[in-house]
Amino acid sequence: MDNPLRSEAAMFRVVVLVGIAAVPVIALGLVAGAGWALAAAVIELVVATVLLRRRSRAARAQSPPPPT
Amino acid sequence: MESASVPVGQTAADHHHGPPEAHQSSRIDRATLGILIFIVSEAMLFGAFFASYFFLRVVSNEGPWPPEGFELPVAIAGVNTAILVSSSFTIHWALESIRKGNRRGLQLGLMATWLLGAAFLFIQLNEYIHIGFSARDGAFGSIFYGLTGLHGAHVFIGLLLLTFANLRAFKGHFGPEAKSHLGVELPGIYWHFVDVMWIVVFTVVYIL
Numbered sequence: 001m002d003n004p005l006r007s008e009a010a011m012f013r014v015v016v017l018v019g020i021a022a023v024p025v026i027a028l029g030l031v032a033g034a035g036w037a038l039a040a041a042v043i044e045l046v047v048a049t050v051l052l053r054r055r056s057r058a059a060r061a062q063s064p065p066p067p068t
Numbered sequence: 069m070e071s072a073s074v075p076v077g078q079t080a081a082d083h084h085h086g087p088p089e090a091h092q093s094s095r096i097d098r099a100t101l102g103i104l105i106f107i108v109s110e111a112m113l114f115g116a117f118f119a120s121y122f123f124l125r126v127v128s129n130e131g132p133w134p135p136e137g138f139e140l141p142v143a144i145a146g147v148n149t150a151i152l153v154s155s156s157f158t159i160h161w162a163l164e165s166i167r168k169g170n171r172r173g174l175q176l177g178l179m180a181t182w183l184l185g186a187a188f189l190f191i192q193l194n195e196y197i198h199i200g201f202s203a204r205d206g207a208f209g210s211i212f213y214g215l216t217g218l219h220g221a222h223v224f225i226g227l228l229l230l231t232f233a234n235l236r237a238f239k240g241h242f243g244p245e246a247k248s249h250l251g252v253e254l255p256g257i258y259w260h261f262v263d264v265m266w267i268v269v270f271t272v273v274y275i276l
Contacts, residue, residue: 008256012160029275
């Protein structure tokens with residue numbers, strides 16, 4: 001998996017992703033209350049963690065073995 | 069008087085002054101590695117403040133949060149969030165411009181980013197003036213000013229970095245090659261980090 005801090009373009013993608021993820025949390029917080037917003041934030045965090053884990057495992061499987 | 073000429077058998081490139089070149093990985097540039105380590109340490113600093121926030125809110129607080137008598141200007145902070153997030157787009161545009169050799173786009177993008185960042189800081193300071201409580205008003209006041217102030221300090225540092233980048237851009241210092249615009253790339257990474265942290269601060273402090 002690429003390091004998101006390696007380049008500005010990669011970090012910009014992080015800003016966009018976090019911004020998009022924050023929209024439903026903020027909207028729910030304003031419309032339905034903090035409890036619903038918290039639930040949405042927790043669900044998003046769990047989904048993000050699972051996706052990141054899967055992606056990093058896939059990238060590790062594809063990377064060449066270290067030199068012996 | 070010492071002669072400045074290159075000794076016989078050596079080229080000008082061999083005649084190296086100062087300490088030897090620092091060892092570096094071939095996979096990551098030293099300056100980029102430096103900003104990476106710096107940002108990781110900054111993330112830990114914010115993490116410590118968030119830990120304090122949640123401790124005060126969840127463990128040591130009884131009753132509503134924010135406590136009665138404290139009201140946060142969510143709408144103004146929301147507009148401020150939009151301003152700061154926009155500045156990420158402008159700095160990205162600036163970098164994309166210089167990657168394509170468009171110096172005018174770089175200058176305009178950097179200038180817009182600086183103005184948006186300054187507007188954010190100005191609105192936040194104005195919010196502090198009119199918010200109606202201070203950092204001395206209980207745990208909520210302390211952690212509110214602690215978290216938002218910590219972030220504001222980062223915006224201020226980012227503005228300083230952007231000031232230098234702007235000055236250099238208007239002097240014609242940057243070019244399309246990756247190595248020749250590191251002076252914008254690294255402040256850009258830092259600026260995006262500051263934006264991400266604000267989205268988290270805004271969501272946690274003003275919304276949740």
